[in-house]
Amino acid sequence: MEKLKESFSSVAAQMKENTKQLESVIKENSELLDSHDKLSKESAEGILELKKYGEKETPLLKDAFVGLSETLKMVEGERAKMTSALRSQFLQPMKELVAQFDQLEREIKEDESAAKKLAKIKKKLDKEKAKLAEKQKPGAIEKAEADYQNAVKIAEKEHDDVIKATAAYQEQKIKKIKECLAVIVAQHKGFHQIVLSNLTDTKMYIEMIVPEQKEEVKEAIAETLENLEESLKSCDQISTVIAHVKKDLHSVIKENMEMLNAHLKVTKESKEGINAFKDYGLKESPALGEALSSLGGSLEIIEVNRQAFVEQMNHEFIRPLKELIDTWDKLRELIKKDVKSLKNDQKIVRKLEKLKMQDPTKLKPGFLEEKEKEAASIRDMSTKLHKSMLTSYQEFTAAKSKTMKSCLGSMVERNLKFHNQALNIIDNAEILVSQIDISKEMDYELDI
Numbered sequence: 001m002e003k004l005k006e007s008f009s010s011v012a013a014q015m016k017e018n019t020k021q022l023e024s025v026i027k028e029n030s031e032l033l034d035s036h037d038k039l040s041k042e043s044a045e046g047i048l049e050l051k052k053y054g055e056k057e058t059p060l061l062k063d064a065f066v067g068l069s070e071t072l073k074m075v076e077g078e079r080a081k082m083t084s085a086l087r088s089q090f091l092q093p094m095k096e097l098v099a100q101f102d103q104l105e106r107e108i109k110e111d112e113s114a115a116k117k118l119a120k121i122k123k124k125l126d127k128e129k130a131k132l133a134e135k136q137k138p139g140a141i142e143k144a145e146a147d148y149q150n151a152v153k154i155a156e157k158e159h160d161d162v163i164k165a166t167a168a169y170q171e172q173k174i175k176k177i178k179e180c181l182a183v184i185v186a187q188h189k190g191f192h193q194i195v196l197s198n199l200t201d202t203k204m205y206i207e208m209i210v211p212e213q214k215e216e217v218k219e220a221i222a223e224t225l226e227n228l229e230e231s232l233k234s235c236d237q238i239s240t241v242i243a244h245v246k247k248d249l250h251s252v253i254k255e256n257m258e259m260l261n262a263h264l265k266v267t268k269e270s271k272e273g274i275n276a277f278k279d280y281g282l283k284e285s286p287a288l289g290e291a292l293s294s295l296g297g298s299l300e301i302i303e304v305n306r307q308a309f310v311e312q313m314n315h316e317f318i319r320p321l322k323e324l325i326d327t328w329d330k331l332r333e334l335i336k337k338d339v340k341s342l343k344n345d346q347k348i349v350r351k352l353e354k355l356k357m358q359d360p361t362k363l364k365p366g367f368l369e370e371k372e373k374e375a376a377s378i379r380d381m382s383t384k385l386h387k388s389m390l391t392s393y394q395e396f397t398a399a400k401s402k403t404m405k406s407c408l409g410s411m412v413e414r415n416l417k418f419h420n421q422a423l424n425i426i427d428n429a430e431i432l433v434s435q436i437d438i439s440k441e442m443d444y445e446l447d448i
Contacts, residue, residue: 011166012108014283019101021280026094028273033083033091035262035269040076042262046255047072053248060209061401064408067205071198075415082191089183093176104169107162114158118151174288174438181291181433185426192423196416203412209405235339235386238393242328242335253321260310260318267303274300287440291432298429302422309418316410320403331389331396338389345382348375 047069054065125144274296281292352375355368 015101015166015170016105018280018283019098021276021283022094023098025273025276025280026091026098028269028276030087030091032266032269032273033086035266036079036083039259039262039266040079042255043072043076043259046252046259047076049248049252049255053252056245056248057404058401061404064205064209064405067202068408068411071202074198075195078191078194082187085187086184089187090180093180097173097176100169100172104162104165107165111155111158111162114151114155118148118155121148121151124148171438174285174436177284177288178291178433178436178438181295181429181436184295185430185433188426189423189430192419192426195419196423199412199416199419203409203416206405206408206412209401209408235335235342235389239332239335239339242332246325246328249321249325253318253325257314257318260313263306263310267306270299270303274303287432287436291429291436294432295429298425301425305418305421309414312414313411316414317407320407324400324403327396327399331392334389334392338385341382341385345379348378 050065050072051069054062054069056062057065121144125141125148128141128144277292277296277299281289281296283289284292352371355363355371360368
């Protein structure tokens with residue numbers, strides 16, 4: 001307490017500067033939590049599209065898509081719990097700390113006012129004492145002395161009260177900041193641990209996916225080769241399937257790109273929040289400052305990893321799906337050529353049938369045979385094109401399930417890596433937070 005009395009003015013000035021920086025921590029981290037809420041909102045649409053697409057897929061792909069979407073939905077639910085807890089257990093106590101300093105600052109001003117009043121009364125007493133004896137009023141010095149002694153008592157009491165209030169505030173501040181830092185660490189750790197646990201279970205569904213084989217598809221469509229009507233029908237069905245799947249996949253890509261962009265917004269908003277932690281740490285006592293700086297550094301590394309995660313997801317999830325759409329577009333063009341060829345084949349066959357119904361004697365010798373030969377040649381070309389289309393479709397179908405497995409696997413693996421790294425990084429900050437000694441920090445605070 002004596003240390004605080006000796007250096008009160010410098011302590012008060014430093015507290016005011018620290019509180020301004022604390023307000024910056026609150027503001028920037030409030031905006032950071034808002035960006036996490038936006039991420040959850042953007043993620044909801046991407047997750048829904050994954051589920052909707054998966055429900056139209058083959059059983060194993062469906063299980064993987066639906067399982068992953070449920071896991072990601074859980075992740076965002078946990079994120080919402082984390083941000084809510086951080087608002088109530090981190091930001092709110094920090095706001096209360098600022099309000100407590102505002103009250104303390106009013107007491108400091110009252111102390112300063114009492115000190116100024118004392119100085120004014122002392123000046124009046126000194127002036128009275130300096131008068132010549134014949135000019136002094138009876139009892140004037142005694143009254144001025146009494147007024148001065150009374151002002152001294154009031155000023156001393158005001159100063160003692162504000163010294164005690166300041167020491168109490170400093171102790172409460174260190175305690176609250178330590179608690180708040182522990183909350184940040186605990187909430188981040190809990191979030192990443194739950195996510196890792198559920199992602200590990202989801203990984204199992206993806207590993208169970210067996211890419212479709214060409215033979216399985218071939219068996220289902222081979223019988224269409226001998227019948228033109230059936231061949232045209234198969235083309236139409238394949239084209240319709242591709243159109244619907246392409247539309248659904250476009251939605252998956254669009255919403256998940258927006259989700260990844262929301263991740264980048266979190267990183268952008270984090271920058272100011274992290275800098276606020278570091279700047280505040282520079283103004284605080286050693287252990288408290290080190291913990292603030294360490295936590296800021298840990299969060300900064302997490303955001304660097306988040307950027308890498310987004311880049312990897314664009315490369316390993318979004319890009320392959322876009323390439324799949326490009327392949328579909330090429331396949332649809334091939335189907336159009338096939339349909340055109342089949343219809344032309346159908347037209348030739350009908351003309352040939354009409355020729356066969358005519359009186360042979362009215363046809364030139366060898367004419368019918370020549371047309372039959374032409375029709376056979378066209379049929380051969382049409383059949384080859386149709387087989388080529390079906391083969392391409394078989395290859396595409398096999399490649400599609402393989403691509404889907406790879407994309408889903410990448411999403412899980414990259415999430416696992418990101419959250420596992422984050423968990424390890426937060427562990428380092430947790431150690432420093434736990435080592436904050438309130439009594440030692442108080443000695444420093446009162447000795448600045």
